[in-house]
Amino acid sequence: MSIVDTPERRQLRELTRAFVTREVLPHLDDWERAGEVPRALHAIAAKLGLLGVGFPESVGGSGGDLLDSIIVTEEVIRSGGSSGLIAALFTHGIALPHMVAAAGVSIGGSLGGRLGGTSAPGDDDLVQRYVRPTLAGTMIGALAITEPDGGSDVAGIRTTARRDGDHYVVNGSKTYITSGHRADFVTTAVCTDFPGSGELTLLVIDKGLPGFTVGRRLEKLGWHCSDTAELSFVDVRVPVANRIGAEDTGFLAIMQNFAAERLSLATQAYATAQRCVELAVRWCRDRETFGRPLASRQVVRHRLAEMHTRAEAARAYVHEVAVRVAAGEPVVTEVAMAKNVAVAACDEVVDQALQLHGGFGYMRDAEVERHYRDARILGIGGGATEIMNEIIVKGMGL
Numbered sequence: 001m002s003i004v005d006t007p008e009r010r011q012l013r014e015l016t017r018a019f020v021t022r023e024v025l026p027h028l029d030d031w032e033r034a035g036e037v038p039r040a041l042h043a044i045a046a047k048l049g050l051l052g053v054g055f056p057e058s059v060g061g062s063g064g065d066l067l068d069s070i071i072v073t074e075e076v077i078r079s080g081g082s083s084g085l086i087a088a089l090f091t092h093g094i095a096l097p098h099m100v101a102a103a104g105v106s107i108g109g110s111l112g113g114r115l116g117g118t119s120a121p122g123d124d125d126l127v128q129r130y131v132r133p134t135l136a137g138t139m140i141g142a143l144a145i146t147e148p149d150g151g152s153d154v155a156g157i158r159t160t161a162r163r164d165g166d167h168y169v170v171n172g173s174k175t176y177i178t179s180g181h182r183a184d185f186v187t188t189a190v191c192t193d194f195p196g197s198g199e200l201t202l203l204v205i206d207k208g209l210p211g212f213t214v215g216r217r218l219e220k221l222g223w224h225c226s227d228t229a230e231l232s233f234v235d236v237r238v239p240v241a242n243r244i245g246a247e248d249t250g251f252l253a254i255m256q257n258f259a260a261e262r263l264s265l266a267t268q269a270y271a272t273a274q275r276c277v278e279l280a281v282r283w284c285r286d287r288e289t290f291g292r293p294l295a296s297r298q299v300v301r302h303r304l305a306e307m308h309t310r311a312e313a314a315r316a317y318v319h320e321v322a323v324r325v326a327a328g329e330p331v332v333t334e335v336a337m338a339k340n341v342a343v344a345a346c347d348e349v350v351d352q353a354l355q356l357h358g359g360f361g362y363m364r365d366a367e368v369e370r371h372y373r374d375a376r377i378l379g380i381g382g383g384a385t386e387i388m389n390e391i392i393v394k395g396m397g398l
Helices: 007-024 028-034 039-048 066-078 083-089 097-102 123-135 250-286 298-326 332-362 367-379 385-395
Strands: 141-144 160-164 167-178 185-191 200-206 212-217 228-239
Touching: 007 039, 007 066, 028 083, 039 083, 066 083, 066 250, 066 298, 083 250, 083 367, 097 123, 097 250, 141 167, 160 185, 167 185, 167 200, 185 228, 185 250, 200 228, 200 250, 250 298, 250 332, 250 367, 298 332, 332 367, 332 385
Parallel strands: 141 185
Antiparallel strands: 160 167, 167 228, 185 200, 212 228
16 A cells, blocks of 8 residues: 555545535536635635645644645646636645645645744734635635746746835736735735846735736636736735745745645646546447447557556656655756646547547547646646756756
8 A cells, every 4th residue: 555545545536536526526527617615615615624624633634644735736636627626626735735834734736944044023813814715715815926927937036025114015926816806815926126126925915905906817728717916016005014034035935835836746747637537438339430439449458558657657656746746855857847747648538538438529528628628737837847847857967
């Protein structure tokens, strides 16, 4: 029995599957068309303990570690959910860890520890005001890093925060912000020096502050049930008490959380591949052409075998790397490789699964069609494939 497959984690799988079957599947198509999931879903997931998985009980979480979070992510998709649902329901996975770490609480998958020493104001207070309510399902948070002309260049952030007494005055804009429309607060990366200096600080900015505008809802190829927004800040006054950690520690905080985020995306990728293998096998058993089931044809069976092999191999490697990350090993290169391996497997498997479904696979009524659309973002989010390759070659000493 592997460390990822324990009796407790089997129970966690069963709980997750029951949640998806009862609370998600009857409504997911409607949420896809509405462009968001209801706030009530967060409260339901919190009551079951799923929303707080991977966060310590001391900050209002359910306990567990990175591996438990991976189990939940995997099972949501394997049960018929989607990576878009993961993005919408578990956005706090990227909005909260910086606050928890700044308060001196360790989270598996990040380096943990209080950022910038013990003198940063408001860190414990941020846990009470934002972390606990979010894990209880009564608030929604988002993370705002990407800017319209910045892409993956985190150090080049140009949104500025100028200190003015007990406040920062924030000016700039963000884009592609997951849950940006529904979020009650946004963990925002700002530059406390000149734009593009790389001297970053994280501020928690409440929706509704004067000058903080949530722009149009962005229409996307996939992740339709996950709302995405543009944000604008014009002379927004943010209390210094809303700063996460010490000033100019934001870049380190962002980098520390990338391992967990990238492994989550890798999990979404291999789990989507696994789900699409299951859908394709079911279809090929039931679908007849020229008087015979598709699965009776050798070319189809071999294609299914190759798809299954790729999905399972990706899963095994992601799990291996996740175990090392949870143990505190500095495996930055391996995390990048895990994400790229899983994304490549997902791209290939989802494409083949849709092809095997034929014309039906191209219809909105087909689950495989949603996975085909949703999969495309996984090689972009959390650091594009090309960025992962740069990390990998650095690890090779090139």
